[in-house]
Amino acid sequence: MRRYIILSLILVLACGGCLAGTAGSGAPEAAPGYHSPCVLLLHGLGRTSMSMAAMARQLERDGFRVTRLAYPSTDATIEVLTRDHLAPAVERCYQDHCRVLHLVSHSLGGILIRQYLQTHALPVGSRIVMLSPPNQGSEIADYLKSYRIYHWITGPAGQHLGTQADSVPNRLAPVDAPIGIIAGRTSWNPLFSYLIPGPDDGKVAVTRARLKEMADFLVVPAGHTFIMNDDMVIAQTIHFLRYGRFDRAENDQDAGNPPDNSQNTP
Numbered sequence: 001m002r003r004y005i006i007l008s009l010i011l012v013l014a015c016g017g018c019l020a021g022t023a024g025s026g027a028p029e030a031a032p033g034y035h036s037p038c039v040l041l042l043h044g045l046g047r048t049s050m051s052m053a054a055m056a057r058q059l060e061r062d063g064f065r066v067t068r069l070a071y072p073s074t075d076a077t078i079e080v081l082t083r084d085h086l087a088p089a090v091e092r093c094y095q096d097h098c099r100v101l102h103l104v105s106h107s108l109g110g111i112l113i114r115q116y117l118q119t120h121a122l123p124v125g126s127r128i129v130m131l132s133p134p135n136q137g138s139e140i141a142d143y144l145k146s147y148r149i150y151h152w153i154t155g156p157a158g159q160h161l162g163t164q165a166d167s168v169p170n171r172l173a174p175v176d177a178p179i180g181i182i183a184g185r186t187s188w189n190p191l192f193s194y195l196i197p198g199p200d201d202g203k204v205a206v207t208r209a210r211l212k213e214m215a216d217f218l219v220v221p222a223g224h225t226f227i228m229n230d231d232m233v234i235a236q237t238i239h240f241l242r243y244g245r246f247d248r249a250e251n252d253q254d255a256g257n258p259p260d261n262s263q264n265t266p
Contacts, residue, residue: 036065038098039241040089042109044132045073045154045161054229055104055237062238064102067093073108074155078168081157082115090116100125102241106228107132107203108157110181111168117175127244128179129237132201132224135181136208137163137170139196163208174213180240182233183209184222201227218246 039059041052049068056066071085093101100123103113110133122128134141141161144150151159160168184201187193192202199206203224210217222230239247 036063037100037102038093039064039066039102039104040093041066041068042105042112044107044109045157052228055234058234059238073157077156078111078115078160082112086112086116099123102126103128104237105130105133107134110135114172114175117177118173122177127241128177129240130179130181131227131233132184132204133181133209134161134204135169135211137161137167138204138208139163140192140203143195178244179211179214180216180246181209181211181214182218182220182236184224184227185219186221186223188223216240216245
């Protein structure tokens, strides 16, 4: 019984807010601004669209027209979530006269974007920023997926985020789109970090966030659960959407570290 209670507490931490409430009906929340560039925000596993509120506010201040997609991340597989929620949301953006559509995601949201781009393409000029994406899976999913309580908390999508070759992130083909990835290297969960080799954000190893086809890569002193609320991360996201690259000088100064070319370049 004691082991079950401890495991339950671990899983609540692993989900990073799964029990804080489920996502809404899936209808996006759009901000006004007909002629502004469009950005579609995707939250992570077990979160809601409110987790991207700080990012949305700053994007709107900077002149972007923002949609926060709410989708039931724990209710279906990655393929079904992409087909039934992300794909229709993109279509609604096009119907709202978005000629260029940027995508910004947290965690699982990045895998949905890659799944969508297996059979779709974004308009020319569109860019993607992924925050803490498990692009090569996560050792935490490997360790916990055999437990029923993990399946109950994270749903079908959580079962397919492991590091095995046949996991969804590892079997997706490269995508043809400008992608900037921001990985965190600060963890508040020593137990999970013990299970993850190398620097990590408490859920995903820095090396497992990478993609071969990415345009730029940045490592920041932030943790997995709240990386999307970090002021530097928000500023770097906006910089990439505008210029297709991250601002190295700002990152090195804010992080207090010299440039690390082994981590910050493809």
